Amino acid sequence: MYGYEMTQKVKEITKGELQITEGALYPLLHRLEAEGLLEVETENIGNRLRKYYSLTKNGKKQTSVAIDEMKNFMSTLQIILHPKTI
C-alpha cells in the first residue's frame, strides 16, 4: 500500500469517522521502517515513482502482538464498565 491509499482506505472503512493526516501518517511510516517493521519498494507508475509499504516478518509478528494487547485492553475496559453484580 502507498501513503495516499492508506489515508483513503482508513477514511472509507471507518466511513469518515477516522481520518489520518499526512503529518501523522508519514512520520509513523518512516518510524516503523526505521524499526524494521515495514519494508519499502518503489515502482515506476508511468510518470513518477511510487513508494509501497509492506509489513516485514517481524512487523507481522508485532502486529499480532499489538492486536492481542488491544483485545485484552478492550476486554478489561468492558469488565470495568460492566462489572458483574454478585
Place this chain on the structure above:
Amino acid sequence: MKLTQEQINYLFSFCRGQGIIHYDVQIEMVDHFTEWIETNWKKQPYASFLFMIAQLRESFPKQDLKEIVREKEANLKKELVRQYKTEIVSFFTLPKIALSLLLFVFFFTIQWKPWLIVSLPVYLLNAYTVLYYLFAGKNIVRKNKEQKIHPLLVYDKLERLLNVKLLVAPILFIAVSGALFAKIKIEHDFILYPIRILIPFILIAFFSLVHVSVQVNKKIRKLYPTAFAL
C-alpha cells in the same frame, strides 16, 4: 484527470519551494500530491491547475511538510544505527566470527612495534574497504557517488556516518605519538593488552561501516533509480 509530466515536474518545484530539497522525500510527497490533486480535481473539473496548487498549499502547510522532513531525518539516522549495530553483531555470529577470531589471534601473536600499531590497522582497513567495495559491492559506492544527479537525504545521512572512518588514522597516530613522547614503552603489558584487544574491535566496527555503506548504496539504487544518471 491525470496530471501531465509537466505538471508533475511543477510539483517537484513546489516541494523544493516548501523546503523539501531531497529527492527521496520529494518522490513520496509528489506522489501524494498528485493523487490528492487528481482526486479533488474530479470534484471541480473546471478549476485550473494553479487553483488546485493553491488549494494544495492550504491543505499542506509548509510547517507540516517541514515536520515530515525532520521526522524522516531522525528516523533515517535511527535506521542506519540499527543496521550498523546488526552488522557489528553479525561479526560475532557464524560465519563472520571466523574472521573476527582470526583478527584477535593475529593481533595477539604479532610482534609489536610502534610504527606497526599506527600503520597496520589502517592498511588492513583500507585493503578490506577496497576489496569489499570492488568485489562484494560491485563498485556500487563509487558508481552512486559519480552518477547521483539528485540530492538524497538517506545518502547524506550515510555520508555523515561514514565520516567517522576518517577519524581512525589520526586517533591512532596521536595515541602512539603521545605514548612515544611520554617515553612510555609500548611493550608494557598494561598498554599492550588493551591495544591488542581494542584494535580488532576497532577494525570490526569499521568493517561493519563498510558493509552498511554497500548495503545502503544498493538499496538506494534499487529504490530511487531515477536519482542517478545511467
